[in-house]
Amino acid sequence: MAAVLTRDIVKTFDEINAVNGISLRVPDGEFMVLLGPSGCGKTTLLRIICGLEQQTSGDLLIGGNIVNDIPPRARGIAMMFQSYGLYPHYTVRNNIAFPLRTQRMPSQDIQKKVGWAAQLLGIGHLLDRRPRQLSGGERQRVALARALVREPTALLLDEPLSNLDAKLRTSARQEIKNFQQRVGLTTIYVTHDQVEAMGMGDRIAVIDHGRVRQVGTPIEIYQDPADLFVATFVGAPPMNIVTCNGGGYLGFRPENFLPRDMIGDDGVTEFSFRVDRSEYLGSERIVYGVMDGFDSKQPITAKLPPAHVAEGSVRPGEWHRFAVKNSELRRFEASGNRSTRH
Amino acid sequence: MAVIAEPVAKPISRFRFVLDRRDVLETVMVAPAILYVLLLVGLPLLLAVFYSLSAYTIYNPTWKFVGLANFEQILQNPTFLDTLRNTFVFTFGSQLLGLVLGKFGAFLLLQPFPGRKIVRALIILPFAVPVALATIAWQWMFDSLYSVINWTMIAAGLVTREEAPNWLGNPYLAMLCIIIINAWRFFPFAIVIFLAGITAVPQDVIDAATVDGAGFWRRNYQIILPMILPMVAIGLIFGIVFTFTDLSIVFLLTMGGPGGATSVLGFEGFQTGIVSGDVAHGAAISLFMLPVLLVVVIFTLRFIRRREI
Numbered sequence: 001m002a003a004v005l006t007r008d009i010v011k012t013f014d015e016i017n018a019v020n021g022i023s024l025r026v027p028d029g030e031f032m033v034l035l036g037p038s039g040c041g042k043t044t045l046l047r048i049i050c051g052l053e054q055q056t057s058g059d060l061l062i063g064g065n066i067v068n069d070i071p072p073r074a075r076g077i078a079m080m081f082q083s084y085g086l087y088p089h090y091t092v093r094n095n096i097a098f099p100l101r102t103q104r105m106p107s108q109d110i111q112k113k114v115g116w117a118a119q120l121l122g123i124g125h126l127l128d129r130r131p132r133q134l135s136g137g138e139r140q141r142v143a144l145a146r147a148l149v150r151e152p153t154a155l156l157l158d159e160p161l162s163n164l165d166a167k168l169r170t171s172a173r174q175e176i177k178n179f180q181q182r183v184g185l186t187t188i189y190v191t192h193d194q195v196e197a198m199g200m201g202d203r204i205a206v207i208d209h210g211r212v213r214q215v216g217t218p219i220e221i222y223q224d225p226a227d228l229f230v231a232t233f234v235g236a237p238p239m240n241i242v243t244c245n246g247g248g249y250l251g252f253r254p255e256n257f258l259p260r261d262m263i264g265d266d267g268v269t270e271f272s273f274r275v276d277r278s279e280y281l282g283s284e285r286i287v288y289g290v291m292d293g294f295d296s297k298q299p300i301t302a303k304l305p306p307a308h309v310a311e312g313s314v315r316p317g318e319w320h321r322f323a324v325k326n327s328e329l330r331r332f333e334a335s336g337n338r339s340t341r342h
Numbered sequence: 343m344a345v346i347a348e349p350v351a352k353p354i355s356r357f358r359f360v361l362d363r364r365d366v367l368e369t370v371m372v373a374p375a376i377l378y379v380l381l382l383v384g385l386p387l388l389l390a391v392f393y394s395l396s397a398y399t400i401y402n403p404t405w406k407f408v409g410l411a412n413f414e415q416i417l418q419n420p421t422f423l424d425t426l427r428n429t430f431v432f433t434f435g436s437q438l439l440g441l442v443l444g445k446f447g448a449f450l451l452l453q454p455f456p457g458r459k460i461v462r463a464l465i466i467l468p469f470a471v472p473v474a475l476a477t478i479a480w481q482w483m484f485d486s487l488y489s490v491i492n493w494t495m496i497a498a499g500l501v502t503r504e505e506a507p508n509w510l511g512n513p514y515l516a517m518l519c520i521i522i523i524n525a526w527r528f529f530p531f532a533i534v535i536f537l538a539g540i541t542a543v544p545q546d547v548i549d550a551a552t553v554d555g556a557g558f559w560r561r562n563y564q565i566i567l568p569m570i571l572p573m574v575a576i577g578l579i580f581g582i583v584f585t586f587t588d589l590s591i592v593f594l595l596t597m598g599g600p601g602g603a604t605s606v607l608g609f610e611g612f613q614t615g616i617v618s619g620d621v622a623h624g625a626a627i628s629l630f631m632l633p634v635l636l637v638v639v640i641f642t643l644r645f646i647r648r649r650e651i
Contacts (some may be wrong), residue, residue, distance in 0.1 A: 050553050073555035085550030089568045089649065098564075102555035146554070 002063030002153040003028045004186060005047060009058035011044055012209075018044045020210030021058070026154075031177070033201030035191060037220045037233070041210035042190045046156050049188065050079045062153060073102065078152035082159045084143035086131040092118075092142050093127040099150045117149040121179075137168050144176070154186040161196060171200055194234050198222065206230045225251075228336040237286065237301040239330070242294035248339065249332040250294075254286070254303040256328040259314065260321035269329060273300065274324040275314055280306065287314055291322075361442035393615075393625035400619035412626035422610070422627070429606040429631075432520060433585040437578060439525035444532020448540060451533065463538075469530040477594040480523050484509035484595075485584055510596055513603030520591050520604050527591075528581050539570030569599060572646040579642050607631050 004026040011019040019041045026032045034042040047053040049060060051072030059066055075337070085325055087095050096117055100110045118124045121141040125232065131139060140160060147155055160176070161169045175201045180187050191197055197204050198218045206213045206221060206229070214226035225231035231239040231251050239251045260270060272292035276299065279286045285306045288299040304314065314320060331339040360366055381409050394413070397406045416422045451462055468476065483490050492506040501507075543566055551565045589608030592598060598605035598613070607627060615624015 009555060044448070047549075052549050052552060072552050073557065077553065079550070079553045081546040081550055083544065083546045085544065085546035085548075087565060087569075098551070098556075101556040102557075102560060146550075150555075 002186060003061075005061040005077070006045070006049070007059040007061070009045065009048060009055045009060065010042070011048060011053060012056045014134060014311045017210050019048065019055070020083045022207070022210070022212055024205055024215065026186060028186055031180050031189065031200060031202040032193060033189045033197040033204045034199040034207055035051075035194060035204050035234075037192055037208035040207045042192075043158055044210075045190060045207070046079070046158055046190050050077045050156050051075050052079075057252065064336050072213060076150075076153040077156060078147035078150070078154075079156040079158065080160050082162055084131075084139050084160075084163075086143060086146075087141060088131050090116075091128050091130055092123065092134070093116045095131065095142060096127075096146045096149050099146060103150065113149050117145040119149070121145045136164050140164065140172060144179075148185075150185070152185070154188065155180075155185065157189045159191055160189075160193075161193075165261065169196075174260045176200065181337045194236070198234075206233065208233070223331065224338070226338050228332050231330065231332070237303070239300075240296065240300050241298070241332070242291060242300070244331070247334050249334075249336075251330040251332060252324045252328055254301040256324050257300070257302040257322055258304065258324075260323045263323050263325060267326040268323045269326055270321060270323045272319055273302070274319045275316050277316060278314065282306075285314075344382065350368070370424050371542070387557060390625045390629055393621050394629050396622050398621045398625075400621060407574055408622070412622050416623060416626055418632070420603075424602055425605045425607060425610045425627075426630075428517065428602075428604060429586060429608075431517060432524070432604070432606050435517075436524035436585055437581045440523060440532050440581060441574070441578070442526035443525060443529040444536050447529060447533040448536030451537060452540060465533055466530045468526050469528075474594060475592045476527065477591055479524060480519070480526075481510075481595055484519050486511060511600055513600055516596050516600055516604050520595060523595065524585060528585075531581070532577060535573060536570070539573040540566060542573075548640050550590040568649075572649050575642050575646050579639055580637055583635055586635055 004024075006022055006024045009019055009022045010017065011090070022041075022045055024032075024045075034045065036042045044053060048055045051067075051070070055068070055240060060068055062077070063089070087098065093114055096114045097110050100113055105113075106108060114127070115124070118127055121144055123141050123145060124136065126134060129342065131142070134142065140163075143160070157176070164172055173196060176189075177342060189196075189200060198221075201218060203215060203217055204221050205215045208229050214221060214222075214230045216226075221234055225234065225239065228241060228249065228251075232241060235253060237254050239253055240257060241249050241251045244250050257271075257273075259303050260268075271294070273289050274292070275287045275289040277288045279288075285304045287302050288302065289302075290296075291300050333339050361370070392405070394410060395407060397404055397408050421587070449464065451458065451465070482488060486508050489509060491509070492501075495501045496503055496506060507515055509519050547565065547569070548561060551561045556565065587608050589606065589612055592604055592606050592609045593612070596604045598609050607630065611624045611628035613624075614627055615621050616622075
């Protein structure tokens with residue numbers, strides 16, 4: 001197991017910068033999530049780390065050693081692919097054994113290790129099947145077993161849950177996280193799903209256009225977004241952003257934007273809010289509308305706990321007194337970066 | 343009172359929508375193909391079976407039934423056994439060479455290089471050139487006096503004029519020549535098969551193998567090749583069947599010579615049945631291939647079904 005460090009990595013495809021100078025430190029045993037929209041360069045970074053792509057410039061260090069020119073097979077890194085990349089002509093047993101056979105391990109040891117990995121992921125009963133005879137969840141476990149069987153220095157996961165259905169995804173999320181904590185393996189996990197990122201990552205690196213916008217714990221990312229991109233990319237619905245009179249932007253989370261009488265008296269900012277539309281989602285009510293005196297590209301959203309807001313009290317078409325605690329207001333400069341706190 | 347024209351109730355024909363019925367349409371559409379196969383494949387095959395069991399010659403056209411006597415007689419002919427062996431050597435030699443060339447060609451054509459599209463289009467040419475033209479061109483290259491291959495080797499100082507091989511005069515070299523020509527005709531087809539197969543292997547699988555520590559050879563022979571094997575096997579069936587039944591190259595290049603060294607079943611059947619007019623024996627020689635081909639095809643198809651992934 002080892003720390004992974006990227007130093008100013010740039011990758012250019014036909015004069016387009018897919019990765020545009022990413023420096024990232026993933027300490028030993030950390031679960032790091034790379035979060036970003038499609039085409040932001042997160043998968044390219046992952047492929048550079050495991051050696052499937054060669055960076056145009058910059059250094060990659062694994063366990064303190066520069067591995068720029070070391071081929072994938074010698075980097076000791078395991079990767080799990082979006083569609084798993086299982087070998088269809090091999091049984092599960094041979095799939096898991098493959099990384100060991102490439103290392104010319106004696107076959108007795110291979111059997112032992114395959115048994116160990118299969119037991120670890122609870123797929124012992126599937127060893128003689130072929131990948132096409134497995135369900136999506138089983139395939140995912142086989143892929144994970146294959147990645148782990150040779151005890152890699154780091155594990156890279158490229159959107160591993162995107163081929164599972166919603167229900168399975170929740171349990172697989174738990175499993176991967178538990179598993180990672182148990183083994184203490186340095187893990188880099190790529191996803192565009194913020195629920196996965198928030199729920200699994202020790203830290204999250206938000207990436208856009210080949211650059212890291214912010215690195216931090218899920219709480220830091222959510223509470224203190226470094227710029228407008230992070231503020232609007234993380235959170236569902238995203239942070240409300242309105243233009244300020246004095247230039248720059250003002251942001252606040254929909255769940256902090258509440259009717260005036262639901263918030264205490266000290267340190268609040270009041271707004272006049274006209275509700276246009278409301279959605280009842282069971283555990284909450286989302287209302288959309290406009291704010292008096294503020295411009296916004298998106299409709300302003302407020303997330304109301306339905307237990308407190310009866311259907312009739314916030315009526316579409318009417319102006320209401322809404323407020324946000326001052327401590328929950330975030331200010332951004334005109335450039336989009338976060339203003340220093342005040 | 344104005345008379346409003348009364349609509350005449352037109353009797354709707356039962357057959358008006360007959361082509362909208364799926365079963366009828368299916369029959370109509372498939373019928374020409376079935377008819378075609380029956381007339382052009384089934385009928386001649388049946389006729390050949392009848393001929394092979396009769397004593398039919400063009401001098402004495404009789405349907406007298408002789409059972410398997412024709413087959414017994416050709417099996418007792420030592421020349422026929424040589425022909426059989428030649429056919430196997432010719433078929434498997436040229437298929438093997440074609441497959442090897444095809445695989446290397448496919449790998450070269452997968453690499454990006456300027457003009458790749460043009461090369462990919464041109465590579466199909468040996469397959470498209472009429473066999474007669476191609477064989478005559480090769481005949482010049484293997485000619486005892488004007489061989490451009492010999493000329494090159496002499497000019498390069500590899501052999502002297504006296505030692506220069508007589509390609510079509512030496513029994514082994516003549517067999518090599520027809521194998522080379524057939525492989526040359528077959529390899530563009532093999533390239534296409536390999537190209538299609540290799541590009542159909544998901545990139546994730548190849549990447550996974552790379553990260554799992556497999557180098558170039560292991561990726562090729564343990565991952566890619568086994569995955570495309572069913573496809574290659576289909577190509578091979580085509581190649582084997584076509585080569586087994588082929589007589590054009592032998593007919594044009596060597597006429598079975600020297601001394602019967604390149605005589606193959608198709609050629610022998612043609613010589614006996616058409617040229618010599620012994621239709622019954624010719625048919626027996628031709629049909630001799632049928633069980634062999636059947637076995638090859640059945641085995642290959644079974645293999646593919648087992649490997650289906």
